[in-house]
Each structure stands twice: as C-alpha cells, then as structure tokens.
Amino acid sequence: xxxxxxxxxxxxxxxxxxxxxITEKALEEGEDGVCRVRExxxxxxxxxxxxxxxxxxKIPGGKLELVLAIPEEGEKHILTLQTAHxxxxxxxxxxxxxxxxxxxxxxxxxxxxxxxSLVRLGEGSQQSLHQCVTISIQEExxxxxxxxxxxxxxxxxxxxxxxxxxxxxxSLAESSGSIKxxxxxxxxxxxSEETEGQFFLVEARPGDEIVLTISTLNxxxxxxxxxxxxxxxxxxxRKKTKEVKRTFHCDxxxxxxxxxxxxxxxxxxxxxxxxxxCHLCLKAFRTVTLLRNHINTHTGTxxxxxGDCDMAFVTSGELARHRRYKHTHEKPFKCSMCKYxxxxxxxxxxxxxxxxxxxxxxxxxxxxxxKDPYKLKRHMRTHSGERPYECHICRVRFTQRGTMKIxxxxxxxxxxxxxxxxxxxxxxxxxxxxxxHLRNLHTYRAAEMKCHYCPAVFHVRHALLQHHKTHKNxxxxxxxxxxxxxxxxxxxxxxxxxxxxEKPFACPSCDRCFRxxxxxxxxxxxxxxxxxxxxxxxxxxxxxxxxxxNNMQRHLxxxxxxxxxPTTSEKGRRTKKRKPTIPKETAKEAEAAAEEASLVSxxxxxxxxxxxxxxxxxxxxxxxxxxxxxxxILAMMEK
DNA sequence: AGTGTTCACGCCCTCTGCTGGCATGTA
DNA sequence: ATACATGCCAGCAGAGGGCGTGAACACT
Numbered sequence: 001x002x003x004x005x006x007x008x009x010x011x012x013x014x015x016x017x018x019x020x021x022i023t024e025k026a027l028e029e030g031e032d033g034v035c036r037v038r039e040x041x042x043x044x045x046x047x048x049x050x051x052x053x054x055x056x057x058k059i060p061g062g063k064l065e066l067v068l069a070i071p072e073e074g075e076k077h078i079l080t081l082q083t084a085h086x087x088x089x090x091x092x093x094x095x096x097x098x099x100x101x102x103x104x105x106x107x108x109x110x111x112x113x114x115x116x117s118l119v120r121l122g123e124g125s126q127q128s129l130h131q132c133v134t135i136s137i138q139e140e141x142x143x144x145x146x147x148x149x150x151x152x153x154x155x156x157x158x159x160x161x162x163x164x165x166x167x168x169x170x171s172l173a174e175s176s177g178s179i180k181x182x183x184x185x186x187x188x189x190x191x192s193e194e195t196e197g198q199f200f201l202v203e204a205r206p207g208d209e210i211v212l213t214i215s216t217l218n219x220x221x222x223x224x225x226x227x228x229x230x231x232x233x234x235x236x237x238r239k240k241t242k243e244v245k246r247t248f249h250c251d252x253x254x255x256x257x258x259x260x261x262x263x264x265x266x267x268x269x270x271x272x273x274x275x276x277x278c279h280l281c282l283k284a285f286r287t288v289t290l291l292r293n294h295i296n297t298h299t300g301t302x303x304x305x306x307g308d309c310d311m312a313f314v315t316s317g318e319l320a321r322h323r324r325y326k327h328t329h330e331k332p333f334k335c336s337m338c339k340y341x342x343x344x345x346x347x348x349x350x351x352x353x354x355x356x357x358x359x360x361x362x363x364x365x366x367x368x369x370x371k372d373p374y375k376l377k378r379h380m381r382t383h384s385g386e387r388p389y390e391c392h393i394c395r396v397r398f399t400q401r402g403t404m405k406i407x408x409x410x411x412x413x414x415x416x417x418x419x420x421x422x423x424x425x426x427x428x429x430x431x432x433x434x435x436x437h438l439r440n441l442h443t444y445r446a447a448e449m450k451c452h453y454c455p456a457v458f459h460v461r462h463a464l465l466q467h468h469k470t471h472k473n474x475x476x477x478x479x480x481x482x483x484x485x486x487x488x489x490x491x492x493x494x495x496x497x498x499x500x501x502e503k504p505f506a507c508p509s510c511d512r513c514f515r516x517x518x519x520x521x522x523x524x525x526x527x528x529x530x531x532x533x534x535x536x537x538x539x540x541x542x543x544x545x546x547x548x549x550n551n552m553q554r555h556l557x558x559x560x561x562x563x564x565x566p567t568t569s570e571k572g573r574r575t576k577k578r579k580p581t582i583p584k585e586t587a588k589e590a591e592a593a594a595e596e597a598s599l600v601s602x603x604x605x606x607x608x609x610x611x612x613x614x615x616x617x618x619x620x621x622x623x624x625x626x627x628x629x630x631x632x633i634l635a636m637m638e639k
Numbered sequence: 640a641g642t643g644t645t646c647a648c649g650c651c652c653t654c655t656g657c658t659g660g661c662a663t664g665t666a
Numbered sequence: 667a668t669a670c671a672t673g674c675c676a677g678c679a680g681a682g683g684g685c686g687t688g689a690a691c692a693c694t
C-alpha cells in the first residue's frame with residue numbers, strides 16, 4: 001500500500017461499532033453512485049480527541065481483521081491488524097514467551113471461565129496514549145469463547161513513530177461487567193524497527209458488548225511510492241503466523257503477495273491488457289483460462305456434470321458449490337448470532353448486515369440505503385419509474401416480478417387458493433391480508449370496546465361486531481316522550497323535534513321553517529325556484545294531469561283501463577314503486593312508518609305520508625295528494 | 640509458466656411481509 | 667349523502683438462494 005488514502009470497499013468489512021462508525025460518518029460517493037463510509041470523527045470514548053479513524057473489520061474464515069484509518073491533520077493512515085485464533089495450549093505458551101516485535105497477541109478470557117485474561121502487545125511499552133481508536137466487537141457477533149486467543153498482526157505498517165518508552169496498557173473486563181474496570185493488565189508492547197513506538201491499548205469494557213480500545217501513538221504519513229517491497233513483520237514460535245518473507249506490494253491497490261510472480265500477474269489487473277481474444281465474439285481476456293471458460297459458454301461445454309441432477313458447470317468450483325446448495329446442503333459459514341448458515345461466505349457477510357444494520361449502498365436521491373447492490377438497484381426503479389415486468393394478458397406493468405406474478409394469479413387465474421380465517425367465515429385472497437384481518441378483528445385488546453347500544457364490553461373486535469348484529473333490526477332508539485322507536489339515531493333526532501317544536505331549516509326566501517332539510521328543499525323548489533318543472537302524470541285516456549303517479553293510477557281505475565306513461569318531462573325519472581300505504585291508527589305509528597322510509601314528517605299525517613302542496617303548478621290543475629310517500633318526494637327532488 | 644482450486648463479487652431470482660390507496664358494503 | 671369498516675390490490679423492501687465470473691491462490 002503506497003498511498004496516504006486508502007479506499008476500503010466497505011462491503012469487504014463488517015461494521016463493528018455503529019455508534020462510532022456510522023452515526024457520525026461522512027459519506028463518500030463512489031464511482032457507482034454509492035455513498036460509502038470513509039471516515040468518522042472520534043467518539044467521546046476516544047482518549048485522544050484529535051484522533052479520527054475509520055475502523056472496519058472483517059472475519060474471513062475465522063480471522064478478524066481490523067482496519068484502522070487514522071487521519072491526522074487531514075491525512076489518513078491505514079493500520080491493518082489481523083487476529084489469529086489460538087488454542088488454549090498456544091495461549092499458555094504465549095503467556096510466558098516473549099513476544100516478537102510486531103506482534104500484538106491478545107488473549108481474551110471467556111466470561112466466567114476462571115481463566116485469567118491476558119493481552120500482550122509487546123515489550124517495553126508504557127501507558128502513553130496520544131491517539132486511540134475504539135473498536136467495538138459485539139459479543140454475539142464474535143463471542144469471547146471463540147476468541148479465547150487472538151493475535152493481532154501488523155499487516156500494514158503505515159503507522160509509526162512513537163517513543164521507545166511508550167507503553168501500552170491493556171485492560172480486560174468481562175462483557176457481563178463482573179470484572180472491574182480497574183483490573184487492568186498492564187502489558188508491555190513494542191514493534192519492529194519499522195514500527196517502533198507504535199503501541200496499542202486494547203481494553204474490554206463491561207456492558208452488552210465488548211469494546212476493544214486500541215490506541216496508537218504518533219502516526220506518521222507513510223511514504224508514497226511505487227510498487228515496493230518491504231520486509232514483513234515476522235512472527236515466530238506461533239502457529240498460524242507468517243514466516244519471515246518478502247512482501248510485494250501493489251502501488252495502486254492494497255494487494256500484497258509473497259511472490260513477485262503474483263504481483264506481476266496482479267498488476268495486469270490494473271491494465272487493460274487482455275491478449276487472449278475469443279474468436280467467436282472478439283471479447284478479450286487476461287488469461288487463457290478465462291478465455292477457455294468463456295468459449296465454453298459459447299459452445300455449451302460444461303465438463304463438470306452433477307451426478308445427482310442434470311446440471312453441469314464450466315468449473316469444478318461451480319459444481320462443488322452447486323452440490324452444496326442442492327444436494328449435500330453443507331453450510332460451513334455459520335452466523336455466531338443466530339442459527340443462520342450459508343454455503344458461501346458472501347452470503348454470511350450479507351446476512352450479518354441484518355444484525356448490524358449496516359447499509360453500505362446509499363441512494364443518492366433519497367435517504368434509502370440498501371444492504372446489497374441489488375436492493376439499491378431495485379429501489380432506484382422507484383425514482384426512475386421503470387417497470388420492467390409486464391402482464392402478458394392485460395399489459396399492466398410492474399416494478400417487481402413478484403408483484404406481477406401475484407397480479408396474474410389474482411386477476412387472470414382461476415381456482416386460486418384462498419385463505420380461510422380460522423376465527424370467522426371470512427375468506428381472503430392473500431395471506432398477508434389475512435394477517436391484517438386477524439390483527440384488526442381477532443386480536444385481543446387490553447382496552448375495552450363498548451357496545452353502542454347496550455352495556456356489553458368486548459376485547460376482540462370481531463366479537464363486538466358479532467354482538468352488534470344482535471341489535472340489528474331492533475328499534476333500539478326509543479323516544480323518552482312517547483312510544484316512538486326507530487332503528488337509526490338520526491331519525492330519532494328528527495322525531496324529537498316534533499316534541500320540541502324545533503324547525504332548524506329556514507327558507508332563505510320567506511319566513512317558513514322546516515324540521516327537515518328535504519322539506520325545505522321541496523318548498524324552495526316549488527315556491528322560489530323559477531326553473532323548477534314539476535313532474536306531471538297524464539291520464540292516457542282523458543289527458544288529465546296528476547302530480548303523483550298513484551293518484552293518476554287511482555284515477556285510471558274510474559276513467560278506464562290501461563297503463564299510463566309519464567310525460568316527456570318525466571324522462572329519466574326514477575320510477576321506484578311507492579310503498580303500500582299502511583293505515584295507522586295513531587300519528588305516532590305513522591311517524592314510525594315514515595321513519596322506515598328514512599323520512600320523518602314533522603307534521604302529523606297518518607300513514608307515514610308527507611303532504612306536499614304543489615298548488616296550481618301541476619299541469620292537470622290538480623292539487624298534489626297529501627299522502628305522498630317519501631320515495632316520491634325523493635324522486636321529485638332527484639328530478 | 641501452466642493449470643486447477645478457492646475466494647469474492649455481483650447479478651438475478653423467489654418468497655415474504657408491510658403499507659397505503661381504492662372500491663365497496665354497511666350503518 | 668355520508669362516514670366508516672374492510673377486503674382488494676399494487677408498491678415496496680427485507681431476506682436469502684443459486685449461479686456466473688474474474689482474480690488470487692496453490693500446486694505441479
């Protein structure tokens with residue numbers, strides 16, 4: 001690594017402390033329009049206020065790599081640490097053995113295990129901490145019992161320059177908080193010549209998560225350079241440590257390799273040199289292997305055939321993966337926080353984002369951020385309006401294929417299975433809607449729901465609604481002044497006016513008042529609306545006009561036989577049949593009958609009929625019947 | 640250097656579930 | 667006529683499966 005600024009693809013790492021890394025993060029927009037975390041200000045937990053650092057970690061195959069970006073005066077430096085799991089036996093050896101310079105072994109005790117914790121960072125270090133970066137490792141994500149022994153290797157040496165007498169203090173505490181923070185293990189530490197004076201404070205804090213605070217001293221800007229070779233920090237007497245060897249660094253990216261041939265090959269990835277061209281499509285490739293695989297896609301050559309199904313693949317790796325997915329179901333990548341396991345490491349990494357909440361793929365048009373590139377891409381359709389999926393039957397387009405499939409199923413498919421509510425007779429087309437139904441109607445609610453009509457109370461809405469039906473068709477509104485009863489409260493409101501004498505609907509053109517709006521409307525049309533043309537029913541025999549159909553029909557019985565027809569002025573008129581007039585013995589009963597017809601007269605006319613006086617306006621010169629029903633009034637008003 | 644294997648990334652898919660607008664029935 | 671309740675429906679996002687591909691790695 002040869003730059004002062006390293007662009008670390010966030011997807012390669014797992015966020016380990018959201019509060020520090022994300023909430024104060026600064027976003028950098030990448031080439032793909034995706035904003036990524038580059039750095040963040042120091043948190044209050046940092047012992048040196050001037051220290052900033054983007055810190056990310058990844059867990060490749062059981063190792064935990066921590067990448068610290070420690071900006072100083074506008075610069076950023078990268079320190080890569082790598083942990084290595086050790087056995088307890090290793091740890092015992094480790095406890096007494098002097099550490100090689102450059103090593104930062106950390107022995108972490110499992111909470112309650114009784115084994116003394118130890119973190120060893122090197123020799124000759126002191127507690128002199130000028131800069132630090134806090135690393136928070138959620139215990140669930142990386143359980144202590146799985147990191148009984150950790151070793152930090154300095155993989156990138158871009159942080160240098162502390163004084164020799166600087167020391168590093170390490171304190172450990174159980175995540176449960178049972179260990180006092182004062183119980184610190186002071187461990188001396190140091191590094192190789194190149195990293196002399198670089199020290200770390202690793203400390204675990206009690207709480208829900210283990211917090212490792214790594215502090216460094218006096219970071220310096222690394223030297224810029226081309227692809228360079230430097231001696232790696234060698235470790236000794238350790239398992240899983242790298243031998244002393246030369247490391248070849250790419251000056252363009254973070255790539256390092258122990259072989260110059262690998263670096264040479266790698267450097268071709270930074271060029272567009274692709275000497276191997278496909279003779280079928282002229283597509284070029286860097287290596288002959290890639291070209292051969294590509295040609296196989298043309299020819300359909302898939303030499304690696306699955307023995308358990310008809311699938312075949314270009315490479316053996318694809319076949320092996322396929323077999324794990326489809327046949328062996330081997331899932332070596334297990335989540336430490338839940339039971340999830342996956343065939344591929346990338347899937348576990350993606351899954352862990354559902355625990356950490358990390359959303360590296362930021363929409364540049366809104367606040368949405370996705371956990372993987374596809375979700376961001378799918379989300380972008382909401383901005384572009386793109387609807388790639390079309391129903392082949394009705395041509396309606398959709399943003400997602402799943403939505404279209406549901407559409408086709410529900411709209412264009414017969415015998416679609418439906419979901420029966422287990423608590424009532426409701427059948428719902430979609431399971432998700434059934435869930436809503438259950439939530440709204442069949443979920444117990446602590447708050448009592450009272451019946452509008454009786455003292456009964458319920459805690460399940462469906463039970464209340466069922467109970468309401470028991471009140472149906474019952475004239476539950478009873479007048480306290482007389483024997484009148486009705487089904488609807490609004491009718492009772494009107495009826496009460498017959499006792500109070502209230503007539504709230506006043507004609508704006510004269511001094512008349514009415515108890516109902518409908519009566520006022522009819523009055524206004526008759527006396528004050530010059531454009532109003534009343535309906536006239538003419539006798540087909542004698543031509544006599546009637547304002548109401550039933551009067552004309554009654555007339556016909558004496559005048560002759562035959563069906564009448566309304567005049568042209570009645571065209572389009574509603575022709576509801578009049579309810580049969582039921583003789584009532586009392587005015588109250590008449591009111592009740594009128595109430596049944598959704599109209600209660602303020603006047604006391606028997607039979608529930610409303611007297612309407614059309615005067616001389618009728619064509620036939622006949623006064624309107626006084627026993628006109630509400631339907632007729634409504635029909636007239638409609639006209 | 641050649642070649643096979645492993646790893647990582649990316650793409651696309653399906654399934655699932657929540658949300659809110661709309662249509663419709665009911666009071 | 668109106669308000670309200672509720673199922674229907676499309677939109678949208680979360681989560682995970684499966685596979686194609688290229689680069690790095692490891693072996694010969």
